[in-house]
Amino acid sequence: MSNRAPAGALFVISAPSGTGKTTVVDRLVERLPNLVRSRSYTSRPRRPGEVDGVDYNFVSRDRFEAMVRAGEFLEWADIFGNLYGTRRQDIEDLLADGHDVVLVIDVQGARQVRERLPGRAVEIFVLPPSYEVLASRLRGRNKDPEEAIARRLATASAEVGAVEEYDYVVVNDELDRCVGEIEAIIAAERARLARRRPQIDPILATFPR
Amino acid sequence: MSNRAPAGALFVISAPSGTGKTTVVDRLVERLPNLVRSRSYTSRPRRPGEVDGVDYNFVSRDRFEAMVRAGEFLEWADIFGNLYGTRRQDIEDLLADGHDVVLVIDVQGARQVRERLPGRAVEIFVLPPSYEVLASRLRGRNKDPEEAIARRLATASAEVGAVEEYDYVVVNDELDRCVGEIEAIIAAERARLARRRPQIDPILATFPR
Numbered sequence: 189m190s191n192r193a194p195a196g197a198l199f200v201i202s203a204p205s206g207t208g209k210t211t212v213v214d215r216l217v218e219r220l221p222n223l224v225r226s227r228s229y230t231s232r233p234r235r236p237g238e239v240d241g242v243d244y245n246f247v248s249r250d251r252f253e254a255m256v257r258a259g260e261f262l263e264w265a266d267i268f269g270n271l272y273g274t275r276r277q278d279i280e281d282l283l284a285d286g287h288d289v290v291l292v293i294d295v296q297g298a299r300q301v302r303e304r305l306p307g308r309a310v311e312i313f314v315l316p317p318s319y320e321v322l323a324s325r326l327r328g329r330n331k332d333p334e335e336a337i338a339r340r341l342a343t344a345s346a347e348v349g350a351v352e353e354y355d356y357v358v359v360n361d362e363l364d365r366c367v368g369e370i371e372a373i374i375a376a377e378r379a380r381l382a383r384r385r386p387q388i389d390p391i392l393a394t395f396p397r
Numbered sequence: 398m399s400n401r402a403p404a405g406a407l408f409v410i411s412a413p414s415g416t417g418k419t420t421v422v423d424r425l426v427e428r429l430p431n432l433v434r435s436r437s438y439t440s441r442p443r444r445p446g447e448v449d450g451v452d453y454n455f456v457s458r459d460r461f462e463a464m465v466r467a468g469e470f471l472e473w474a475d476i477f478g479n480l481y482g483t484r485r486q487d488i489e490d491l492l493a494d495g496h497d498v499v500l501v502i503d504v505q506g507a508r509q510v511r512e513r514l515p516g517r518a519v520e521i522f523v524l525p526p527s528y529e530v531l532a533s534r535l536r537g538r539n540k541d542p543e544e545a546i547a548r549r550l551a552t553a554s555a556e557v558g559a560v561e562e563y564d565y566v567v568v569n570d571e572l573d574r575c576v577g578e579i580e581a582i583i584a585a586e587r588a589r590l591a592r593r594r595p596q597i598d599p600i601l602a603t604f605p606r
Contacts, residue, residue: 315597315600316600317600318600318603319603319604319605320603344604345604345605345606348600348601348604349601351590351597351601352590354590355589355590356585356588356589356590356593357588357589357590357593357596358588359596359597359600368584369584369585369588371581372580372581372582372584372585372588373581373584373585373588375577375578375581375582375585376565376578376581376582376584376585376586377585379565379566379567379578379581379582380564380565380566381560381561381563381564381565381566384565384566387566387568388524388560388566388568391524391525391526391527391557391568392557392558392560394527394528394529395528395553395554395557396528396554397554
């Protein structure tokens with residue numbers, strides 16, 4: 189981080205499917221003008237209503253695999269046969285422009301970020317209030333067959349153990365409180381000594397030595 | 398920190414004289430019901446209007462020195478011949494009760510806390526917007542002779558270099574923003590993995606293994 193450019197902070201948010209992370213992050217991005225969500229690359233076909241370069245960067249599987257071989261991804265995953273990834277240069281550019289960037293990725297993706305940019309990301313895990321609440325939220329969506337729900341719940345049970353690897357934990361029992369806590373984390377991280385240097389140094393320079 | 402008792406967090410706030418730290422901390426304590434300011438011990442005589450056990454714990458110099466010898470202070474200082482200190486047991490008791498505790502102490506005091514409770518305190522430095530603003534605030538108070546002001550400014554110039562030792566830095570250019578940032582730091586610190594254990598563990602226990 190240079191002393192002159194106020195480089196942004198990188199946030200990783202992980203949560204089991206059904207925890208409400210999409211709503212939480214939509215709210216955050218709405219409320220914090222400087223916070224941007226990175227746009228992922230995917231090899232999966234575009235669904236009706238999705239826009240290339242808005243929802244995802246849609247690329248062919250060949251192109252995605254070439255990007256993997258070229259080491260272009262900060263993290264990527266094969267999810268039931270479709271590839272999803274975050275391009276490292278995209279993130280570096282956003283941070284260099286002074287944006288705070290949020291990556292909404294699973295615990296495997298978070299591990300890759302931790303490995304490739306050690307100590308760089310502030311990691312937040314969002315927990316549902318309980319397994320029972322998670323199960324009833326997933327069933328309440330009414331959009332997945334029971335088999336898919338059972339699979340999501342099994343994945344969630346495996347994922348929540350990874351909470352230990354994160355810096356912060358927020359429980360999504362009440363949306364406003366949950367969003368407020370993550371906003372506080374983002375505000376606090378901006379006040380960290382290293383990130384405040386561009387503001388601090390000119391102030392210190394006004395004091396006689 | 399036990400897994401069962403939600404032990405509070407310890408915050409150290411330092412700022413040069415004239416930065417407005419008293420107002421800032423008054424606001425914080427007003428707004429955050431769980432946050433308490435520790436009551437210091439002092440050997441200086443009680444001034445009119447001060448109440449023992451409220452403003453300070455007033456003790457004789459002999460008693461204070463006996464407490465120093467017994468290692469009772471988390472930090473203490475001789476300020477122009479008067480002794481001031483924070484009793485370690487007072488802080489431990491407040492934290493064990495689940496209170497968040499804020500110590501408003503100078504950079505020397507913060508160093509003692511860092512030495513005696515390594516890694517325990519979250520340290521926040523409050524900076525004025527500039528040396529010039531600090532000087533005019535001190536002169537505007539109109540309560541000190543110019544000689545005392547010059548001495549405060551010299552101390553401030555020496556103290557601001559210690560900003561490097563702190564976790565967070567907040568600039569008091571606008572009171573509400575400054576207080577808001579410290580509130581965010583306190584909220585964020587409560588969401589740290591280690592401090593969330595008492596909330597997290599019962600949630601994790603609801604998930605099948």
